[in-house]
Amino acid sequence: MTYWGFADLPQERVAEYEELHPNVTIQSKISDYDAAHQGLLTALAAQQGPDIAQVAVDFMGEFRATPAAFHDLREFGAADLQESFLEWRWNPGVADTGEVVGIPTDVGGMAIAYRTDLFEEAGLPTDRDEVAALWPDWEGYLATGREYVAAMDRPFVNAGKAIYRAASNQADEKYYDADGELIFDSNPAIREAWDLSMEAVDGGLSADLATWSPEWLAGMANGGYATLPAPAWMLNTIQEQAPDTAGNWDIATLPGTVGNDGGSYLMIPAASENAQAAYDFITWMQAPEQQLKTFNDDSALPSTPELFTDEALTGYTSEFFRDAPVGEIYIRSVEGLHGYPLGPDSRIIEQQFESAVGRVEQGVQTGDEAWEQAVTDAQREAE
Known part of the structure; x- marks a missing residue:
């Protein structure tokens, strides 16, 4: 699978996932903040793109306005995930016409x-x-x-x-x-x-x-x-x-x-040839267990509120x-x-x-x- 973004995926989690799924290899292409989004826009216009695209919350209004450029993640069962995330973090990943086009990553408290x-x-x-x-x-x-x-x-x-x-x-x-x-x-x-x-x-x-x-x-x-x-x-x-x-x-x-300042969404362009595998990785990656590990590694605050009463997060000190x-x-x-x-x-x-x-x-x-x-x-x- 291919991943494009302005911040790389947590490599500890990628290694863990690849070990659990020996048939999966994830290749990243990382660009500067604005350049990453412009490059994705150019690729989408040509009906191309990676299997997984990272889009910052600042840009989500622009990307979700063209839901046809992405897989509607409801086809994979994303509607069942909504209650797992902060409502105001979930909503920007939903197009005005109802398609779920992005799954939230961390929240920038x-x-x-x-x-x-x-x-x-x-x-x-x-x-x-x-x-x-x-x-x-x-x-x-x-x-x-x-x-x-x-x-x-x-x-x-x-x-x-x-x-x-x-x-x-x-x-x-x-x-x-x-x-x-x-x-x-x-x-x-x-x-x-x-x-x-x-x-x-x-x-x-x-x-x-x-x-x-x-x-x-x-x-x-x-x-x-x-x-x-x-x-x-x-x-x-x-x-x-x-x-x-x-x-x-x-x-x-x-x-x-x-x-809040920051946070992003993981999206699957319509051109992806590995959409199901991409969705499986995204949902594994953004599940509470993995978000907590990422917080411990990189200070990325989870967007899944069930962790907000977990002693591993509430009691975390630096x-x-x-x-x-x-x-x-x-x-x-x-x-x-x-x-x-x-x-x-x-x-x-x-x-x-x-x-x-x-x-x-x-x-x-x-x-x-x-x-x-x-x-x-x-x-x-x-x-």
């Missing part, structure tokens, strides 16, 4: 990772409960950031864009409403997330580091920023990129508590993050979340607003100028 050594130097609390109490909401987070910058003259957060994304993802509606209508220019949740990001930029809190850039990765190790809005899956990145900071990082609840109750914090971040409607242009609209935050950070535009251009660009791209 959110928290704030912070550097206790830098907080101590700045005269701030370091205990995670006391730190969480500083920011019951985003205004509290920004106030803490101003105090940190005043004491340290160093950036508090990796990027203003990170605040925009984390805050806007907490909304029940984002760029589209439940009827599929575009609302980004009038949605108060988007404007509020924008204003929060501008407050961070204008206050000198942001390091203006692009996610996944060498500088962003280095900042985890060298104190380039003191806090990082961190999905569960990002914890593994911190440990890999900054191994010498073990015991300096901790995790506190996200402002507003709930939030020595690297000062014995933080990782399972408990991240479970709490997704349990009260409802998710937001996706549309065919959700990803490209997101790009316009994130680029606009970047223009303000780089001094190219004022906040008001960047907002107006973001709205105009998003309206043009979504036509």
Whole structure:
């Protein structure tokens, strides 16, 4: 079987499955985030593609709009799986016409990772409960950031864009409403997330580091920023990129508590010649037992809520993050979340607003100028 994605499959699980099924070999093709989705779109247009395709939640509005390009997984029994997943994670994998085109992988529950050594130097609390109490909401987070910058003259957060994304993802509606209508220019949740990001930029809190850039990765190790809005899956990145900071990082609840960033779906293109075998692997891979193993290996928070009362998850702590109750914090971040409607242009609209935050950070535009251009660009791209 062939697999295309922007993140490789957990190799421990692949090896385990291949050992259980000696007649199955899984070959992966991994590309950069946007390139992976563009390549898949090109292949689907030519009625080609892999046996299994990974599609990020940001892109699901676009891909599920063409259900004929994929197998309807109900033909293999997927309708019976719905109750096993968080409802708001399951729903984006279902086309408006009812076809089940994708099975959820992990869920990107959110928290704030912070550097206790830098907080101590700045005269701030370091205990995670006391730190969480500083920011019951985003205004509290920004106030803490101003105090940190005043004491340290160093950036508090990796990027203003990170605040925009984390805050806007907490909304029940984002760029589209439940009827599929575009609302980004009038949605108060988007404007509020924008204003929060501008407050961070204008206050000198942001390091203006692009996610996944060498500088962003280095900042985890060298104190380039003191806090990082961190999905569960990002914890593994911190440990890999900054191994010498073990015991300096901790995790506190996200402002507003709930939030999600990331997660994906596994889909079977209509051109697949191994559709049944692909479905068998997907359902094995995303069953609770395997999701729990993947969490232990890669910090990928399960999307199957039956694990949210399992001691193996609820009691999970991380020595690297000062014995933080990782399972408990991240479970709490997704349990009260409802998710937001996706549309065919959700990803490209997101790009316009994130680029606009970047223009303000780089001094190219004022906040008001960047907002107006973001709205105009998003309206043009979504036509």
